[in-house]
Amino acid sequence: MTLLTGPRIVTAHGVIEHGHVRISGNTIAEVRPDRPDGDAEVVPGAWIVPGFVDIHTHGGGGHAFTTGDPQQVRDGAGFHLAHGTTTLLASLVTSPPEPMLAAVRAYAPLVAEGVIAGIHFEGPYLSRPRCGAQNPAHLRPPSIDELSRLLDAGGGAVRMVTIAPELPGALEAIRFLVARGVVAAIGHTDATYEQTLAGIAAGASVGTHVFNGMRPPHHREPGPVFALLAAESVTCELVADGVHLHDGTLSFATSVTGPARAALITDAMAAAGMPDGAYELGGQDVTVRDGVARLTDGDSIAGSTLTMDRALRRAVGAGATIVDAARMAATTPAAAIGRHDVGAVEGGRRADLVVLDDDLRVLRVMRAGTWLAPPS
Template identity: 65%
Template sequence: MTKLSGRIVTPEGIVSGSLRIDGGRIAAIEPGPVETEQWILPGFVDIHNHGGGGHTFTTGDAAAARQAAAFHLGHGTTTLLASLVSSPFDLMRDATVAYRELFAEGVIAGIHFEGPYLAELRCGAQNPAFLRDPSIAEIAELVKLGEGAVRMMTIAPERTGAVEAIRLLVAEGVVAAIGHTDATYDQTLAGIDAGATVATHLFNGMRPVHHREPGPIIGLLGDQRVACELVADGIHLHDGTLLFAATTGGADRTVLVTDAMSAAGMSDGTYDLGGQAVIVADRVARLARDGSIAGSTLTMDAALRQAVGAGIPIEQAARMAATTPAERIGLGDSTGAIVPGLRADLVILSPELHVTGVRRNGT
């Protein structure tokens, strides 16, 4: 049995004391005096991640995916989805097959297809050459090939066939997300009514709010059925917007994500995202062709610090970075919180919230 001491962030609040680990699981939380001010949080759960450490998830290369996951593990992310960008169907199919082994090993918690069924007008850094209406046949084949690995898919609900596609995803146990959309408020609600439960990076890649046509942002943020991803890097969102959305949605409906690309943790330079050149300067990633923000260089520990710095209490930020995303992708009964019986997936942080240790399955 292993024991860790510090300020432990649990679903019920902060406990100063000791955390006992036995057999890779959380055995007990014991209040008591501590000699360190370190923080012990549940391991981060990133449901929107395209790569990091110079490696990418977007090409379907299993070796690169393994390295990207290892990079983010070093920053406290014990569970993540390998997110692809809009791609030809052959690549989507090949990546699904390639990542099944990583899924079976627990290196990744599944695959997130961000596209290609997205809106051209709000494509952002998605490659417009690959955008198209949803295909029921494609989705069904991917789900079957994945053998449980396909965990989430982002769709623009206004596209022809989108509502039917969302219904299929939900019926197959896949999380349907709404994003990169120019949908009206009513079209957004139609997608939610069909079963969509996640908003892909709220505000970014979406029609802006207007008081006479609220659009997708108000539709998603205002619906209790939907959890909203927020890219907390100080670039995608102003801290005031981050705080507003997190306060409005609440920690049970807010998910911190990185939307990281291969350049996370790397130096400035030119990188690739979905076949498009991305220039990274002073940690900001932008498409070379038009300057659009192209993913991020964020890690989840930095996202947590940004959220706390914006005024979100650490216990709520921890829920947004671990508990809520784990619950939304169906893993809340195994990870995402410091609760006896769950996996000992933990991140140990300094008083200043920098990573000093990571435990995955207690190791």
């Protein structure tokens, strides 16, 4: 039994001053608003927040999730863990069928082990005009046969698939995914407002990096952005890096969704935490300059160099309270992928905690009841 006390504890419902967290094994047993009786570990810092949950990550620390190499995933997950991300999906990009199938087989053991929480396919069922940094040579219409092979090979490892709902067969694919227990997300889409609503009605419950890779909203054709922000059943991913979204856009979007439907994500690629220079994403050359990743051939944003602790700080800087920012960085994305065992500082959840200083920088990270080294 471990007792932690010291800084302010951020729960999904508010801030507990001078309270304590009781941990039993790898689980939070209790969170109380008082000092504990007996010996307790006094945690130096300003805040205890839940371990972050990133449902859209392509890599980090020089490691790419898009290569099909399990060691790259282990090392990239370790990089993000040091920045407070205790649960993440490994996001893959558009590629031919065989590499997709090989990646599922390679990564499924990592899901079973708990290194990652699942696989997210961001492609290949995307809109050509809105494919962004995705390789257009490998885009194709949704295929139930292909999805069946991927899901069967993963044995539950595939957790989310992004689809453009206007494509032929997209609605059938969304319904198929939902029936198989996989989250269907809408993204990289040129859909109209009505086509987006049809995708939501079919069961899509996540908007992939809303505003980015989408037909822009217009007052006479609101497109996917308005439909996703307004849909009560949809969690909207938001990349809070000041590049994908202006802080005013971030503030507006979260004012529409509220923290219960806004999920901060990194969309990070291998260059996160690394110097500027040349990288790749899904076989395409990427140049990182001033921390911004773009395709070398063209100007499309190619993921980000963001970490979740920076996303949290950006959200607070844009006007979110620490309670709402922590909810958007942990509780809401966890719920979006059906993980109610993580994502909050409350009894019964896994003991995933992040200790922050007054500037909201990471001091310590706990995953499953074990303290890890701070970020370098």
